[in-house]
Amino acid sequence: MxxxxxxxxxxxxxxxxSRLDLALSINLVRSSLGLPELPEPVVTGYLGDGIRNLVKRCFQDVECNLDDVVKKYSDAYREHLLDNTxxxxxxxxxxxxxxxxxxxxxxxxxxxxxxxxxxxxxxxxxxxxxxxxxxxxxxxxxxxxxxxxxxxxxxxxxxxxxxxxxxxxxxxxxxxxxxxxxxxxxxxxxxxxxxxxxxxxxxxxxxxxxxxx
The missing domain is CATH 3.40.50.1000 (HAD superfamily/HAD-like)
Structure with a gap:
């Protein structure tokens, strides 16, 4: 170089x-916790400031261990990051x-x-x-x-x-x-x-x- x-x-x-795969991964975790899915535009609006801020915003309607949910989201996204992107x-x-x-x-x-x-x-x-x-x-x-x-x-x-x-x-x-x-x-x-x-x-x-x- x-x-x-x-x-x-x-x-x-x-x-x-990457909007569809990001929203899909968030909603897989929300579903596993018994929470309703978030519309893709809502998830998209939370992007841009890193994974922890994304998870914090997408799960602000429930009390949870942030580190645990970040790991669950990371695992889900790793499996689905090229599904639709x-x-x-x-x-x-x-x-x-x-x-x-x-x-x-x-x-x-x-x-x-x-x-x-x-x-x-x-x-x-x-x-x-x-x-x-x-x-x-x-x-x-x-x-x-x-x-x-x-x-x-x-x-x-x-x-x-x-x-x-x-x-x-x-x-x-x-x-x-x-x-x-x-x-x-x-x-x-x-x-x-x-x-x-x-x-x-x-x-x-x-x-x-x-x-x-």
Missing amino acids: SSRSLVIFDLDGTLID TLYPNVKSTLDELATAYNLCVVTNKPEPAAIKILKGLDIFDDFDAVIGGGRCQHLKPHPEPILKAIQETNSKQEGSWIVGDHRTDLKAAENTGLKSVFCKFGFGIMDTCIPDYSIESFEELTKILLNK
Whole structure:
């Protein structure tokens, strides 16, 4: 890997549409505890801040041991994370184009083993110079730590690097590290009060922004 600038991608809602499998796994655990299922949009609205926050929000209607439920959810998701999850259109071809000019990395708050399994299952793991998932660093996005870890691990330049994501955590992480940001409007996250440098309606629009095509 040369000392080039880096494009850092979020995973869920940016590279992949994982909503159905995330909701399925949450509801399998809820059913096992005798709880009614949550609609997929409700589960989706709780995403973006790591597994413990997701579980805490999805089980706020019952008293439970958070660690136990996190483990049950992790086990369920491990079994179902590729049941319905797909790449967004034109992800693979766009990554190939971007790789001609940038190093590429995934930084996600999803636990790293699950992220790697998905990337391998969808045949894009080898497109990235590194994958930084939840559990690798002490802090999750929007803290600068996983972003700076990605820059270091890929031997990239911080100058001219980008963060691409669909959630406020991605945009805030860009602010916290001085990187430019692209917000994926096709994803399922929210901007809140953050203001991205660019917004895109489809993944392939990245080539216009990052490669001036």
